[in-house]
Amino acid sequence: MHYPLRRGELFNLVAVFHSNRYEEGWNVFGDPHELHERFADAVGPVRELLGKIETWKMWVLCDREPVKNWSQGRVTLLGDAAHPMLQYLAQGACMAIEDAAVLGAALERANGDFVAAFQDYQRVRYLRTGRVQLTARLYGDIYHASGVARELRNQMFQSGTESAGFAGLKWLYQGVDPKTAFA
Numbered sequence: 525m526h527y528p529l530r531r532g533e534l535f536n537l538v539a540v541f542h543s544n545r546y547e548e549g550w551n552v553f554g555d556p557h558e559l560h561e562r563f564a565d566a567v568g569p570v571r572e573l574l575g576k577i578e579t580w581k582m583w584v585l586c587d588r589e590p591v592k593n594w595s596q597g598r599v600t601l602l603g604d605a606a607h608p609m610l611q612y613l614a615q616g617a618c619m620a621i622e623d624a625a626v627l628g629a630a631l632e633r634a635n636g637d638f639v640a641a642f643q644d645y646q647r648v649r650y651l652r653t654g655r656v657q658l659t660a661r662l663y664g665d666i667y668h669a670s671g672v673a674r675e676l677r678n679q680m681f682q683s684g685t686e687s688a689g690f691a692g693l694k695w696l697y698q699g700v701d702p703k704t705a706f707a
C-alpha cells in the first residue's frame with residue numbers, strides 16, 4: 525500500500541509479510557534485505573518501488589479474539605487495549621476515536637454513575653468493534669490468498685463493480701452517532 529503524506533512531502537509505503545523476527549515497539553527498524561527477499565517474486569513495478577526506500581520501520585501485527593467485556597467497576601478500556609485489530613481495514617485509530625465519542629456521550633447521560641456509564645459504553649461498542657476486528661482478519665486472508673483461493677479472489681474482484689464494493693462497506697464508513705447510540 526502506498527500514499528502521499530504531508531501535502532506530498534513524504535511518501536508512505538507499507539509492505540506486509542511474515543517474518544521470523546519478533547520485536548515489539550514503535551521504533552523498531554526493518555531489515556531491507558529481508559524485505560527484498562520476501563518480495564523477490566513480486567512483479568517488476570512493486571520491486572522497483574520497494575528499491576526506492578532506504579529505511580523501513582517495522583511493526584509486529586497483533587490482534588485478539590473479540591471480547592464483550594472490557595470494563596470492571598470504575599475502570600474501562602478504549603481503542604487497541606479493548607479491541608486490537610489487524611491493519612487491513614485501517615480502522616484501529618478510527619475505532620479508538622469512535623470509542624471516545626461514545627464514551628463521552630455515555631458519561632454525559634450517566635449523572636456521575638461511572639460504573640453504569642462504562643457498561644453502557646461497551647454494550648454499544650462491542651459488536652461494531654468485534655465486526656471490524658473479524659472483517660479485518662478476513663480481508664487479510666483475502667489479500668494474502670494463495671493457490672485456488674487466490675484465483676477465485678481475482679475472478680470475483682474482476683467481475684464485481686466498484687459500487688458493490690463500497691456498498692459492502694457502508695456499515696463501516698457510515699460511522700456512529702453518539703447522540704442516538706443509546707436509543
Ligand SMILES: Cc1cc2nc3c(=O)[nH]c(=O)nc-3n(C[C@H](O)[C@H](O)[C@H](O)COP(=O)(O)OP(=O)(O)OC[C@H]3O[C@@H](n4cnc5c(N)ncnc54)[C@H](O)[C@@H]3O)c2cc1C
Nearest residue numbers: 583602603604605606609611613614615616617618619620
Ligand atoms: C503502521 C501502522 C499504521 C496504522 N494505520 C492506521 C490507519 O491508517 N488508520 C487507523 O485508523 N489506524 C491505523 N493504525 C492503528 C492505530 O495506530 C492504533 O489502532 C491506534 O494508535 C490505537 O490507539 P490507542 O490510543 O488505543 O493506543 P496507542 O496509540 O497505542 O496509545 C497507547 C498509549 O499508551 C502509552 N502507554 C502504554 N503503557 C503505558 C503505561 N504503563 N503508562 C503510561 N502510558 C502508557 C503508549 O506509549 C501509547 O502512547 C496503524 C497502526 C500502525 C502500527
